Amino acid sequence: MEFVAREIDIGSRNPMVILNGEDAEELGVNPLDRVQIRHDDRTVIGIVEVTEELVPVGSLGVTRRLGHVQGYVDVTVAPRPTAVHYIRKKLEDVELERDEIASIVREIHENRLNDVELGAYVCGAYTNGLSMAETTALAESMAEVGETLDWQAAVVGDKHSIGGVPGNRVTPVVVPIVAAADVTIPKTSSRAVTSPAGTADTMEVFCEVEFELAEIREIVEKTGGCMVWGGSVSLSPVDDKIIRVENPLSIDPPGQIIASVLSKKKAAGSTHVVIDLPYGEGAKIDDLSAARELAEDFKRVGDHLGLELACTITRGTQPIGRGIGPVLEARDVLAVLDGADPRELRLKSVRIANVLLELCGVEPTAAEILDSGRALAKFREIVAAQRGDPDVERADLVPGGEIHTVTADREGVVVQVDNGLVSDVARRAGAPRDRRAGIYLHRQVGEAVARVDDLFTIHAEKASKLADATALVERTEPVRVRTGEEALVERV
Numbered sequence: 001m002e003f004v005a006r007e008i009d010i011g012s013r014n015p016m017v018i019l020n021g022e023d024a025e026e027l028g029v030n031p032l033d034r035v036q037i038r039h040d041d042r043t044v045i046g047i048v049e050v051t052e053e054l055v056p057v058g059s060l061g062v063t064r065r066l067g068h069v070q071g072y073v074d075v076t077v078a079p080r081p082t083a084v085h086y087i088r089k090k091l092e093d094v095e096l097e098r099d100e101i102a103s104i105v106r107e108i109h110e111n112r113l114n115d116v117e118l119g120a121y122v123c124g125a126y127t128n129g130l131s132m133a134e135t136t137a138l139a140e141s142m143a144e145v146g147e148t149l150d151w152q153a154a155v156v157g158d159k160h161s162i163g164g165v166p167g168n169r170v171t172p173v174v175v176p177i178v179a180a181a182d183v184t185i186p187k188t189s190s191r192a193v194t195s196p197a198g199t200a201d202t203m204e205v206f207c208e209v210e211f212e213l214a215e216i217r218e219i220v221e222k223t224g225g226c227m228v229w230g231g232s233v234s235l236s237p238v239d240d241k242i243i244r245v246e247n248p249l250s251i252d253p254p255g256q257i258i259a260s261v262l263s264k265k266k267a268a269g270s271t272h273v274v275i276d277l278p279y280g281e282g283a284k285i286d287d288l289s290a291a292r293e294l295a296e297d298f299k300r301v302g303d304h305l306g307l308e309l310a311c312t313i314t315r316g317t318q319p320i321g322r323g324i325g326p327v328l329e330a331r332d333v334l335a336v337l338d339g340a341d342p343r344e345l346r347l348k349s350v351r352i353a354n355v356l357l358e359l360c361g362v363e364p365t366a367a368e369i370l371d372s373g374r375a376l377a378k379f380r381e382i383v384a385a386q387r388g389d390p391d392v393e394r395a396d397l398v399p400g401g402e403i404h405t406v407t408a409d410r411e412g413v414v415v416q417v418d419n420g421l422v423s424d425v426a427r428r429a430g431a432p433r434d435r436r437a438g439i440y441l442h443r444q445v446g447e448a449v450a451r452v453d454d455l456f457t458i459h460a461e462k463a464s465k466l467a468d469a470t471a472l473v474e475r476t477e478p479v480r481v482r483t484g485e486e487a488l489v490e491r492v
Contacts, residue, residue, distance in 0.1 A: 001027055005039065005073045008054070008061035013244070015111045017046030017075075018061030024050045027077065032114045034078035037062070039069050045078050047114045065111060083107040084117055090124035098137040105141040108238045118245045122256070130255025132297065136304045138255070142263035143305070146237040147213060149186070149269035151220070155360045157185040158270035159352055160261050162277060163195070164284035166423045167319035167441075169329040170276070171199045172227060173336050173349035174356065176378035177369050179225035183360050186220045188230035188268055193247050196426035196438055197326045200229035205330040205397065205435055207388020219385045226382060236263040252284065254294055258301050265307065272308040274356045278316025282419030288313065310359050312352055318417040318445050321345040325431035325438015327397050328459065334394045337376040344444070346370070400429070400436040400459040402466040406473060408449040412483040417445055421478040422456075428469040429460040436461050443479065455479045 001023070008018055017035055019027070029035060033048045037060075044066050055061040062069045086100040096104075104121060107113055113121075130138065157178050161168055171187060178185045189199035189209075200209045210232040211219065219226045231240065239260045246252055265273050275298050278284070279291040295311035302309030321332035322342045336346045354364035369375050384390035422439055430437030442454040449455070456479055460466035 001075050003058060003060035003073055003075055005037070005060040005062050005069045005071060007064065007068075007070065010063060013065070014063075014114065015044070015046045015065035016049050016063045017066070018049050018051055018055050020055050020057045020059065021050050021052050022057050024048065027075065029077055032116055034080070034112070036076050036078040037066070037069060038074040039071070044069065045112060047111075081107045081112045081117075083113060087117060087121045087124060090128060091120060093128040095131050096134055096137075098133075098141075101134060101137040102141040105138065105145060105238050108241055109145040115245065118241065119249070122242060122245050122249065122251065122253075125256050126251045126253040130253060130259075132300060135255040135258050135297070136301050138259035139262045139266070139301055139305060142236045142238050142259055143266040146234040146267060148267045149213070149235070151184055151186065151269045153184050154271070155183060156269055156271045157183045157356050157360050158187065158265050158268065158272070159274040159276065159356055160265065162257060162261070162275070162284055164282070164419070165278045165316040165320060166196060166324045166419055166426070167321035167329060167332070167345070168278070168316075168348075169197075169199065169202055169321055169333055169345065170349045170352055172203060172333045172379065173345070173370075173375070174353045175225045175227055176337070176375045176382060177349070177353040177366050178356055178360075179223060179382070180369050180374040180378040181357055181362050181365065182224065183357065183362060184220065185225040186216065186268065187225065187227050188233065188235065188264070189227060190230055192432045193243070194423075196324050196423050196431035197329050198432070199227065200231075201326045201432040201435070202329045202333065203227045203386075204229075205326050206392060207383045207386035209386065211386070219382070223378070223382045223385050225378070226386065228386070230264065235267040236260075239263060254297065258294075258298055262298070262301055262305055262307065266305050270307065272356065272360045273302065273310075274352055274359065275309065275311045276314060276352060277311055278314050280315050280317035282318070283316030285316070308359055310355055312355055314348060314351075316419070319419065319422060319441060320348055322441045322444075323438060324422060324426045324441070325399070325429070325459070326435040327399050328438040328440055331394050331397050331399075334392075334397070337370070337379055338394075339371060398436065399438065399440070400434065400461040402460040402463050403457055404466055404470045404473075405457040406455045406479070407452045408455055408481050409451065410481060410483060411451050412449060412481045414443045414445050414447050414449060414455075414479060415482045416480040417441065418476075418478050418480070421472075421476050425458060425469045425472055425478055428465065428472055429458050430462060430465045434461040434465070437465065441479070449481055455481070
């Protein structure tokens, strides 16, 4: 059938085609079916959406994802993607071959699968799991699509935490330590999706984080490292599309985690990688045995991909730093680089940096590099290269002025800082969109408190968001205090 195509902006991430209901019936297609569009000697495939009002009969609305498609076009029904058959096999708990995994990855990359089909793949991987062979094939296939980096260096360091723990802002401390030891470490990081801040959000307090590949190369050549947003470059882009479907479902299959992390590291040109696996109540991994099992799987897939890989298994039952939210976490980072607390952030950063340095064949001297001021100097050098202010101090980083402080209602001991609740409160306060919003923890687990001692302070930029965060606190208990006797009973 012939249509007149015009671009229409509906904010879709997919290559959508908008058809009037009458035309869809005539063509024999339903919502989420696919059509082939022939235009100017080229053919593109779009996913159908049907409307009665947005486009008239005889017209075709096309989104920007399809490229520049305007004027008269010929539209026919497109065949179902081959990957759909393999997704159905996965739902039936049939182990997939490497070429079948590659087909799924390729068609995700080409935007051939609609969100329902992509969701079905994620559910199949979650419900039936991914074998080691499937996980390895998935990591390889994901690394092969999109852009790749080659640093012309025998050793390129990297680290990654699987997340789930607020305030875990280790990267901005580890990267300058490792770079100061003359190990190349080009770090790409994520923004927050469901947390109060990602590493990229916190680094954006100091400097720019969105760069083209050529700019990233220039930064790394100049300083030995970088801390940039991974979304600004197309490294393992299929991973981002899968994560977009996983997040609303709050599922993260172990095999998919491994393939997701290692495909990005392989595409980024990393050769020596440390994976941080926090475990415990409130973290993504429930217990130590599960963390050890995941570490072994990471190592097996890493070996197959030619990566030198080590895993650190760390406690993730409470936030690592004291600040939660971009500016508050940035203050913690500067404090640690300047030789001060929070102690937990310093200890974890030093441990991970030492493991990575040893893996890279360098004597582990993270504490010495940190205490000498070399890490802080390197951090400022990287910030300057990323078009930031290298002279920024903690006093320059002011959290939101709308404040509510929660105090202890009894004398006792802090027995729990709930990761999930703390994150929810910080997000309601405005983090990460409002950089100065978040929570500052005055007390952490095991610390004694007197009645009316400060437990935590909520910072917001807007009074309405502070009220929303405070309302959540009033019906929950993000920080739990118990008397000595009550605490003993809870531990038992």
